Amino acid sequence: MKKLTLKVKPLDMETGRNIVVLHEDDAEELGHFAGDRVTLATPKITIVAIANATRRMVQQGELGTFVEVTEALGLKLGDEVTVSLAPRPQSVAAIKKKMTGQQLSSEEIGAIIRDIVADNLTTTEMTAFVVAEYIKGMGTDEIVALTRHMVDTGDTLELDVKPVLDVHSIGGVPGNKYALIVVPIVAAAGLTVPKTSSRAITSGAGTADVMEVLANVTLSLDEIKKIVTRVGAVLAWGGAVRLAPADDIIIRTERMLGVDPRCQLLASVMSKKLAVGADHILIDIPTGPGSKVEQIEEARDLARDFIELGHRLGVQVESAVTYGGQPVGYAVGPALEAKEALETLRGNGPGSLVEKATSLAGIMLELGGAAAPGLGRQTAMEILSSGKACQKMCEIIEAQGGDPKIKPEDIYIGEKKETLTAPQSGYVTHIYNQRINDIARAAGAPRDKGAGLRILMKEGRKVDKGEPCLEIYAEHETKLDEAIAIAKRYPPVKIEGMLLEKMSSRPRIW
């Protein structure tokens, strides 16, 4: 193994991982290619770093060390470091094996996941893994191992109760604030629901963004445990805790490529749920045009995969295929959705939201043994109507440091407002999910909590020309203008006459 002794030139920049820069001639002498790993040794410490070759930043004989490496090795200008090529991690052989379509053993998957979490893979290797997963897929044994290793390489929530319920929506539908209704209903029945959720990525608000309007969602694992033990539930931001952290890293690569390998989706959802100790899990699969899963057959397939995977992982999974072809409820955006959720808990919610929330909560009540089979939905409805769910939500809000007495009308909504009206009479034949998201985001959501929109009519409604159909809210005038421009250019509500096509009985005369 070739070794070079190079003189340290500290580079005053943090890169987020161990990176060094070599002169191209030195790199060539080592037999090095850009992005390879090198072993860096001082008399006391040895570490591995990613090395880039350049002709610019360092001279031959010099080693440019970014802040992380400079600190890890305690280096200063002119110190000597022995540099040699580091072998590829063993997990790279497993990634190549998956590229050739072979099944990976649990050990091989474990090696990959551990190296991902330890930041031992280069961008190239990480991408190769995701592309191989996407093209070659994984069998159930592999997905089971993938899920387990993703859980094992992160923190876990250890609760002293059984059962532990959880619910996850695979997303893709705007205004999906269901969790703020479902979680308090289920907890009000005495069940335990440690719900973690994400912030919005491409939508106007994620569950964590909405809950943050009412309480603190950035909680440590200890805080989550204390809150769940006291009030039976939490609505926390998953990004604040290290639950299955490999998932978050893998998802970054998936997003850059715009792919979502089925095996990774399954393992991703299940690992987050297992990490909080859930043993009874409901998976909501919104389905319909413009949602993540467009076809009902595909949704059913996915539902079956989740159930099978749960079985193999020793937890009970049920799946609900829900209608995701248009927004749930009317409100989109953190504050507007929080307001709608509070209204719903106070018995004044939109039909679609009440129906979805009580249906999902009903399944969970049956799963957790708090309702007899077939009676879940009815029990959920009773808990909601009785005000017990609302009371539980107040407890959750208080436990998370919010104001338990908050009323819907207390919630600050952006003061810049515009109402868009129907350009013609007819029927609402479609609402475009993606356009709704784009408008809400242009208005400032989810960063501006008060920004977003309210849809005033849903699919099937008759509408007269000039009737209001959309309200846009923003905190800043310029963002309101931007949102209006997008709404006018790409109308989110499709209005058509009932007579979609006119057939003439008179023959044409040429």
Place this chain on the structure above:
Amino acid sequence: MKKLTLKVKPLDMETGRNIVVLHEDDAEELGHFAGDRVTLATPKITIVAIANATRRMVQQGELGTFVEVTEALGLKLGDEVTVSLAPRPQSVAAIKKKMTGQQLSSEEIGAIIRDIVADNLTTTEMTAFVVAEYIKGMGTDEIVALTRHMVDTGDTLELDVKPVLDVHSIGGVPGNKYALIVVPIVAAAGLTVPKTSSRAITSGAGTADVMEVLANVTLSLDEIKKIVTRVGAVLAWGGAVRLAPADDIIIRTERMLGVDPRCQLLASVMSKKLAVGADHILIDIPTGPGSKVEQIEEARDLARDFIELGHRLGVQVESAVTYGGQPVGYAVGPALEAKEALETLRGNGPGSLVEKATSLAGIMLELGGAAAPGLGRQTAMEILSSGKACQKMCEIIEAQGGDPKIKPEDIYIGEKKETLTAPQSGYVTHIYNQRINDIARAAGAPRDKGAGLRILMKEGRKVDKGEPCLEIYAEHETKLDEAIAIAKRYPPVKIEGMLLEKMSSRPRIW
């Protein structure tokens, strides 16, 4: 499309491409993910850059600009730049199409290759392309398009003669200095051979490294054209000219993954040859244990693919499958190989090298019409024996700025030398190509021109215990020691008794 106006914070570092750094909150507001592209606009200029999100190097509202971006936009501290998400290049859709196994059109492949050459793809996208090529492969139509677009996106050598001959060895065998014999033989017959070649990557010397001992190989396209026009041939380093530059970029990713997609190998070789205007091409496929292609069937497949591809590209290709199970000739390392090549041209070369070189030259003479079918080898042998090839080599060396009067004994060989002897009597049953390369590189090759080794016996030779079997040469004592240590630990020459296995006729008695 969301836009942010950020204040410039120049970062004093060159990165080799357009890269900026955003604060994570700004990136989130843009809807940005690490490695995404952003459009940067000043009142005068708009460019696209790769953007990384961080919480460390810049504050919210700041845009960290590395040297390339700072210069391209003419920025200084505090200037304002409008930042928005840039769309993915269209070629990314084509890459995703290949990931799903679909055939790409010539337009789609052209978009990918143009974006590779223009440095428009992120590392993630580039990797996805190579992995998709590797897993899904390409049909002949696609490889034809790939080759053509790789040629079109680079410089080309335009010669006014026909035919233009060329030869390429797909490599993997040490000591393969055949080109220094073949090219002058073919040129001595009046044919045109604009030979470009590479430097060593994992071996002790590439053809360019060997030729550099005798003459300058870093030539511009103009210089190559002048030399070829004058003496009929050149032996230049391909890395100094922009022939099919996409290939060089793609190969970097292939090496990082340790994969060599068949379609890319084919297009890579053919594009380099087409770029110099070759219309009659010989492909040498060394085959045997420890070479790139280990099985003869695989070599034949590859040979057929090259011939078919040539046919589709309108050039005549012949393939030669040669024995690559042990080094060609005895010498490995730039100076040692140059010396052996000169000796061979002067009629004093090792049998294996003479045989390989005259066989390949013979095929080329027939291809170019300078020898009747079936008489190529004999003609090549006559040209070599007559001294005409040697004379032509002197002309080439002189044209490339070297000393045409150089004699084998003038070549400087490293003065630190060690001779290793046979540890036992027996027969040489195998020589390990990879170990030979490792020892030569440890001794300093190809960087130290005088470093390398000479094998003193080839496969099949009878050897007595204590008889010299390997000479290692180095320019530096420490490197010699390193090479010796490797040779002792991993003996490159396998010596066994003639009786490989003893069968007993006496039945065992339990």
